[in-house]
Amino acid sequence: MKALITLTTSESKRLIAKGVTALPCVQNALEKHTIIVAGGTSNAFVAEELLKIQIVDKTGYTVGIVTKGELGISHSSKKTTPYVITEGQAVGISWKEYLPKLQVGDIFIKGGSAVDHTGLAAVMVSDSTGGTIGAAQGILYARGIQLIVPIGLEKLIPDVRVAVEFMTKSPLDEAFGHKVGLIPMVGATVVTELTALETLYDVEARCIAAGGVDGSEGAVTIAIEGLDEEIQRAIRDIKSFKGEPQVTVQ
Numbered sequence: 001m002k003a004l005i006t007l008t009t010s011e012s013k014r015l016i017a018k019g020v021t022a023l024p025c026v027q028n029a030l031e032k033h034t035i036i037v038a039g040g041t042s043n044a045f046v047a048e049e050l051l052k053i054q055i056v057d058k059t060g061y062t063v064g065i066v067t068k069g070e071l072g073i074s075h076s077s078k079k080t081t082p083y084v085i086t087e088g089q090a091v092g093i094s095w096k097e098y099l100p101k102l103q104v105g106d107i108f109i110k111g112g113s114a115v116d117h118t119g120l121a122a123v124m125v126s127d128s129t130g131g132t133i134g135a136a137q138g139i140l141y142a143r144g145i146q147l148i149v150p151i152g153l154e155k156l157i158p159d160v161r162v163a164v165e166f167m168t169k170s171p172l173d174e175a176f177g178h179k180v181g182l183i184p185m186v187g188a189t190v191v192t193e194l195t196a197l198e199t200l201y202d203v204e205a206r207c208i209a210a211g212g213v214d215g216s217e218g219a220v221t222i223a224i225e226g227l228d229e230e231i232q233r234a235i236r237d238i239k240s241f242k243g244e245p246q247v248t249v250q
Helices: 010-023 024-032 041-051 095-101 131-144 160-167 195-199 228-240
Strands: 004-006 034-038 064-067 072-073 081-088 107-109 121-125 148-152 181-184 189-191 203-210 219-227
Touching: 004 010, 004 228, 010 024, 010 041, 010 148, 010 189, 010 195, 024 107, 024 148, 034 041, 034 095, 041 081, 041 148, 072 181, 095 131, 121 131, 121 160, 131 148, 131 181, 160 181, 189 195, 195 203, 195 219, 195 228, 203 228, 219 228
Parallel strands: 034 107, 107 148, 148 189
Antiparallel strands: 004 219, 034 081, 064 072, 121 181, 203 219
16 A cells, blocks of 8 residues: 655654654663753654653754744743653753763764755754764764754755865855854764654655645655555554644744
């Protein structure tokens, strides 16, 4: 059986969050280790799924944000501090404080700004020292800590490596909003809508189109194929979060 699914950006974020939560490595970390869910609107969905909570203003779970056609920072009045989850429970320690304690089996989750067809992801940073990924990446690489990047196909660009090289060969002079750099996240486990669908269900998934209007800007249309019962299960589950509220600045 083959079916088409169209997802708005918020519906994609919900699906991806469910897919991240279902990853065997994440389930293992939830039971036995620690997960850092760094800032980001997609990560707000991930935190909700991992902790079974609700984050009303997801723009309060991020610093950097793209809104009103500009690169900027969140001015939300409902800030939520990024969660550190140990053995399935949120603990009262900041991610920066826990960072030096990371060990094998722990997981670091960080959203991205761009992904390409090879699965290489990158994140924009306005902080001159590299922001969250600048602080974490050295420790992650040195200790063999798994980095997971939840990212929607709305952020698909032609070539992340070319984009990074272009951005680093000379400084920015002007920008709409904040000036940013672009940091690649080599070796990360990238989770898109396709990864999520193939993790949650025994299906093959392919993105066949993207875009829309009237609230469906950034939407993706995905074809899935598999046994009838798996396709029907996927459709039932997706119907349960169809109409996921748009992430808006509050």
